[in-house]
Amino acid sequence: MPDPNNPGQFGNREDTVEQARKGGLASHGHATTELASIGDAVGLLAEQHQQIRTLFAETLEAADTGEREAKFYTLRRLLAVHETAEEEIIHPRARRELDNGAAVIDARLHEENEAKTALAELESLDVDSAEFEKKLTQLRDDVLDHAEHEENDEFSRLRTELAPSQLHAMRRAVEIAEALAPTRPHAGVESVGANLIAGPFAAMLDRARDAITKPHGA
Template sequence: MGHGGNVIDELVTDHREVEEIFGKIEALPPGAKNRKVYADQATMELVRHSVAEEAYLYPAVREHVAGGDALADKEIEDHSKAERIMKDLEGCEADDPRFDLLMGSLMSEVRMHLSDEEQNLFPRLRAACPPAALDDLGDKVRRAKKIAPTRPHPSAPDEPPANKLLAPGAGLVDRLRDAMSGRGKLD
């Protein structure tokens, strides 16, 4: 979280980090306790990433990219699907029979979304948006991720201005809950 560079470089680095966490989950045997820890880490990263994209990336796509409204709407719908899966996963331990099914669904959904962004949305944004604006968006995304929620909130608004107003408060509560519970931390 918070890597530097323009918005596309920042988000692609996030994608690689989530993929690395998915690899750790896949390397462990079913039911292993640390699969839940890594699932929580993936959720924390994905929620922060999604909140930042919805607050800054997708409005820029709507503004700069031809057909940007439809692109942004599709990406937000992808986020909603993943968030609903993460919410269901939140209530499962690694030995729960639903855990592997939900984790598999989440990984599939997220991998398709990341591929679509990297192959379609990011190249179109890079071509349409001035480099200085991409750099500015990178800074905004990094700041947003620092205060964003870390838990799925499927009923929360996903478009500005409501998401920008509510995310910091939810983020504070989530980070306090995470700190008190040790969520996402290996023993």
């Protein structure tokens, strides 16, 4: 947690998220390791993929309406934080650093926008309906397939291109977004990007993006 008595600490300065997004200037090659075994941005996002997998299972297996609604909300919140952190911090760096990075990231963004549309449709359904369960199962399969593409085509390659200090700095920006993301949906938040969808999930996306780009709520 940031220490309010230490203005120089990461998280207490307005420029720290921008520094983390840039992740330093130089690139250095490093051997790829197990993605979730190192406490950097890649490791954190790989760990979140596992959390997302678990939340999909818990939502589908919920015993009653209240539990399913709560699990579905938690799932959407994590997806909002995770995808926004990738779009604002990880994908731009991968686009610049990786060979054929533009094609790789454009494919990932297409998958992410399809997931956003699917979530908007799910939010309009009764969580106890057969249609909700069918669409959520399909979304789970699509999201986990997307996560596998990210880990193989993007994350592991970033590990070989960036210095550990750069990846650790990027992790701090992701952690700020997660800490400041909303704990409940709040309607009426306008989209800050043309590709965002209407509804509670869109509000979560907006709030997560604000946490990254304006960590002090400015």
